[in-house]
Amino acid sequence: MIEVETDVTGGLPGIHLVGNLAGEVKEGAERIRCAIRNSGMTIPPKKMIVNLSPADRRKTGTGYDLAIALSLLNKLDQCPLPFEDTFLICGELSLDGTIRPIRGILPIVSFAREKGISHFMLPAANCAEASLIRDIKVCPADKLTSLIEQLKTGNLPAPYVSDNSTASDQPVSCAIDYADIHGQESVKRAVEIAASGHHNLLMIGPPGCGKTMIARAIPSILPELTDRERLEVTKIYSIAGLLDGEHPAMLTRPFRDVHHTATKASVIGGGVYPLPGEISLANGGVLFLDELAEFQKPVLEALREPLEDKRIRITRSGNHIYEYPADFVLVAAMNPCPCGNYPDRTRCQCTPTQLKSYSQKLSQPFLDRMDLCVTVDKVAYSDLASHQNERSSAQMRSSVAGAHQIQLSRYAGSSISYNAQIPARLLNKYCPIDGSGERLLAEAYERLSLSARTYHKVLRVARTIADIDGQKTISLEHLSEALTYRGIDRHFWDE
Numbered sequence: 093m094i095e096v097e098t099d100v101t102g103g104l105p106g107i108h109l110v111g112n113l114a115g116e117v118k119e120g121a122e123r124i125r126c127a128i129r130n131s132g133m134t135i136p137p138k139k140m141i142v143n144l145s146p147a148d149r150r151k152t153g154t155g156y157d158l159a160i161a162l163s164l165l166n167k168l169d170q171c172p173l174p175f176e177d178t179f180l181i182c183g184e185l186s187l188d189g190t191i192r193p194i195r196g197i198l199p200i201v202s203f204a205r206e207k208g209i210s211h212f213m214l215p216a217a218n219c220a221e222a223s224l225i226r227d228i229k230v231c232p233a234d235k236l237t238s239l240i241e242q243l244k245t246g247n248l249p250a251p252y253v254s255d256n257s258t259a260s261d262q263p264v265s266c267a268i269d270y271a272d273i274h275g276q277e278s279v280k281r282a283v284e285i286a287a288s289g290h291h292n293l294l295m296i297g298p299p300g301c302g303k304t305m306i307a308r309a310i311p312s313i314l315p316e317l318t319d320r321e322r323l324e325v326t327k328i329y330s331i332a333g334l335l336d337g338e339h340p341a342m343l344t345r346p347f348r349d350v351h352h353t354a355t356k357a358s359v360i361g362g363g364v365y366p367l368p369g370e371i372s373l374a375n376g377g378v379l380f381l382d383e384l385a386e387f388q389k390p391v392l393e394a395l396r397e398p399l400e401d402k403r404i405r406i407t408r409s410g411n412h413i414y415e416y417p418a419d420f421v422l423v424a425a426m427n428p429c430p431c432g433n434y435p436d437r438t439r440c441q442c443t444p445t446q447l448k449s450y451s452q453k454l455s456q457p458f459l460d461r462m463d464l465c466v467t468v469d470k471v472a473y474s475d476l477a478s479h480q481n482e483r484s485s486a487q488m489r490s491s492v493a494g495a496h497q498i499q500l501s502r503y504a505g506s507s508i509s510y511n512a513q514i515p516a517r518l519l520n521k522y523c524p525i526d527g528s529g530e531r532l533l534a535e536a537y538e539r540l541s542l543s544a545r546t547y548h549k550v551l552r553v554a555r556t557i558a559d560i561d562g563q564k565t566i567s568l569e570h571l572s573e574a575l576t577y578r579g580i581d582r583h584f585w586d587e
Contacts, residue, residue, distance in 0.1 A: 093207060094156070095145045098163040103139035107164070111144035114152040114365070123154075123185050124161045131189040131237040133170055140164060150412060152365050155194040158183030158213070161236065162243075171240050174248075175211075180204045183215045189236035193217035195333035198326055198340070201225050213239075213249075221330060221340035223254035224323065266312035268305060271484040275475030276302055282466045282577060283423075284488050287313050288495035289556030290510035291549075292399065292422040292461060294384070297468030299432045303425035306468070307380050310423065312485035314345045314377065315493040318500070318509075321345075321376045324417060328375055332368050346377035346420075352386040360394050366406040366414040371398050374420035384426035385453045392458055395422070399461045402513070419513075422462070463512065463549045464577040495559040511555045516548050523551045528568040536575050550574045 107121040121142075128135055142160050144151050159181040165171035182200060184192040197218040202225050204212070214222055216232035223230055231249040233239045242249055270280060279295060283306060286293040295303045317325065326342045329335050335342075348370050350359060361369030371379060381387060398404045402419040430450050433440035442450070459465075499510055502522065508514060514522050525533065537547055554566045554574040561570070 093204070094149070094151060096156070096159045096163045097143040097145055098160075098167045099141045099143075100138050100167050101141070105137040105139060107135075107140045107142065109142050109144070109160070111147045112150050113144065114150065116154055117144070117151050117156055120154065120157045120160060120185075123157055123187060124164070126187040127157075127185040127189045127236055128161060128165065130187060131235075131240065133165065133240070135164075136168065140167075153194060153196070154184040154192075155182040155196075155200070157185040158191055158215075158233070158236075161185060165240065171243050172246075173243065174246060178209045179211045179213065180209050181213045182218075183213075183233060185236065191215045191233045191236060191239070193337065196331040197221050198224060198330040198335075201228065202323075202327065216252075217337050219252035220254060220338060221326075221335060223252060224326060224341055266309060266485065268309040269312055269485045270306075270309050270488055271482045273302060273305060273309065274478060274482060275471045276306060276468060279306055279466050279468050280483065280488070282464050283307075283310060284313065284491060285553065285556055285560065285577075286421060286423065286464055287488075288492045288511075288560055289463075289499070289552065290419075290421055290512040291463035291553055291556065292512075293424070294459075294462040294465045295423075295425045295468050296428050296465070297425075298436075298470060299427060301468045301470050303468050304382055307378075307382070307423050307425055308347075308349070309485060310378055310380075311345065311347045313489040313492050314347075315489065315496045317342070317345055317376060321509075325376045328368050328372050328416065332373060334373075346374050347380065348374040348378070348420075349380045349382070352381070352383045354387070354391065356388070356391045356394055359391050360398075361404055361406055361414070361416055366408070368416050369404070371395065371404060371418040371420060372416040375417045377420060379420045379422050381422070381424040384424040385450060389453060389455075393455065396457055396461060421512075424462070425468075460543060460545050460549075463553055466577060491560055494562075495556065498559045498562075511552045511559070514552055514555070516544075519548060519551050523555045523566055524564070525551075525554075525566045525571070526568070529554075529566055529571045532568055532571050532575075536571075540575075540578065542578070546578060550578060553577060 107125055109118055109121050125135060142163065144156060162171060162173060162181060166173045182194060182197065184194050186192055193215040197214060198221050201212060201222045205225055205228055210227065211229050212222060213231045213233055216234040219230050219232045230252040232252045233249060239249070282293060285291060287310060295306070297303055322342055325346060326335065326340065329342055350370050354370065357363065357369065359370045361367060361372055398418040399422060402417065404416050404418045406414045428434040429440060429442045429447055431440055431442055434442060434447065503509060536542065542550070554570040557570040557573055558566045
């Protein structure tokens with residue numbers, strides 16, 4: 093919380109802003125001076141010092157303009173401030189006195205509400221977004237002139253009234269339906285499991301087999317955001333400045349399709365004052381990396397910690413730490429070799445050296461973080477020519493939603509939402525296995541040389557498969573299917 097303190101004294105005339113300020117905050121002195129003058133008021137030739145407290149906290153952004161302007165005018169006896177202590181003011185000023193919106197207003201209001209503030213004076217264009225926080229009163233302001241007149245008469249702007257309507261009951265719109273994708277039933281099954289339990293998925297196959305199309309159809313089967321997820325996702329998009337001013341609430345799960353030329357900063361987040369990257373913009377939804385092997389290796393390696401921690405921490409000089417949520421499902425697609433035709437040796441001309449070099453673009457620690465790995469084969473002509481009705485996205489979404497409801501009930505009251513988030517210490521509690529399943533898992537652990545992380549992932553995937561089947565106990569069949577999704581990374585392009 094930043095408090096604006098103003099002092100007017102004799103000395104060299106001017107507005108002096110202090111308090112560990114970024115350049116755009118210091119520039120606010122000129123915006124404020126022009127806005128006040130163009131609003132029909134005068135500033136006396138005195139020295140005016142404005143301190144943004146606490147002074148040891150770095151201030152960035154343009155949202156301080158309105159609060160500074162009103163504090164100055166109040167100190168100069170040109171504008172009363174009949175406010176209670178529980179009042180927060182934000183807004184950027186144009187030179188003509190227009191009060192412009194700022195980005196990130198939703199997390200600002202949410203944080204202030206947690207600190208006991210219930211009254212807000214905000215730019216009119218930000219009010220719809222701010223009203224997503226319940227039990228607050230928002231006073232919209234659009235011009236400095238009209239706002240000052242209202243304050244002089246003792247009448248604050250009428251509180252903003254939101255209809256709080258959402259379109260959550262509308263069907264999810266997606267250009268691709270799984271009913272339009274012929275064949276690839278095993279891959280669709282893996283996608284269904286990934287969406288049901290929030291598991292990461294890697295697809296490997298030759299060009300033209302449908303990997304990208306399958307991935308881009310995933311939004312059509314994702315369930316609705318919970319209230320907590322909707323607010324968290326909307327906050328992230330508010331900080332990034334990507335919200336619709338009239339309809340700010342995020343109603344569908346994000347799907348971020350990242351090009352392989354993306355930089356580390358754009359994926360992870362960064363900048364002088366770091367903004368959310370693609371992994372945070374995909375929070376609560378899907379991050380899709382097509383042509384996975386073409387991404388820069390530092391970019392892929394930087395994903396390892398967020399995939400485990402579900403958060404990203406960016407540290408800057410001065411011990412400034414920025415932390416953003418990064419709880420996403422990673423879906424990736426890649427070719428099996430540089431030419432894309434391996435293991436068909438009648439078409440693939442890649443040498444063993446080329447195959448080895450290509451496979452080493454992905455580290456084993458990165459592969460360990462993929463819960464499901466599937467091969468996507470070339471579609472058979474019989475499947476393409478078939479007139480048989482394929483399973484639709486609506487049917488798959490119903491199955492995914494049912495599994496989600498089971499998980500929400502099972503983990504109610506805990507910090508867990510999905511099976512992929514079960515901590516290792518709680519796997520015995522939430523993943524009971526029958527006798528035959530125990531024997532299979534013990535044998536697979538030894539024969540397949542599974543790591544501890546892989547063992548835990550197999551259990552979580554099997555838990556999701558059991559949920560899809562509506563079973564409380566993990567059986568032999570569930571574990572068998574889960575283990576089939578771990579074969580590719582063990583035999584990664586072996587000759």
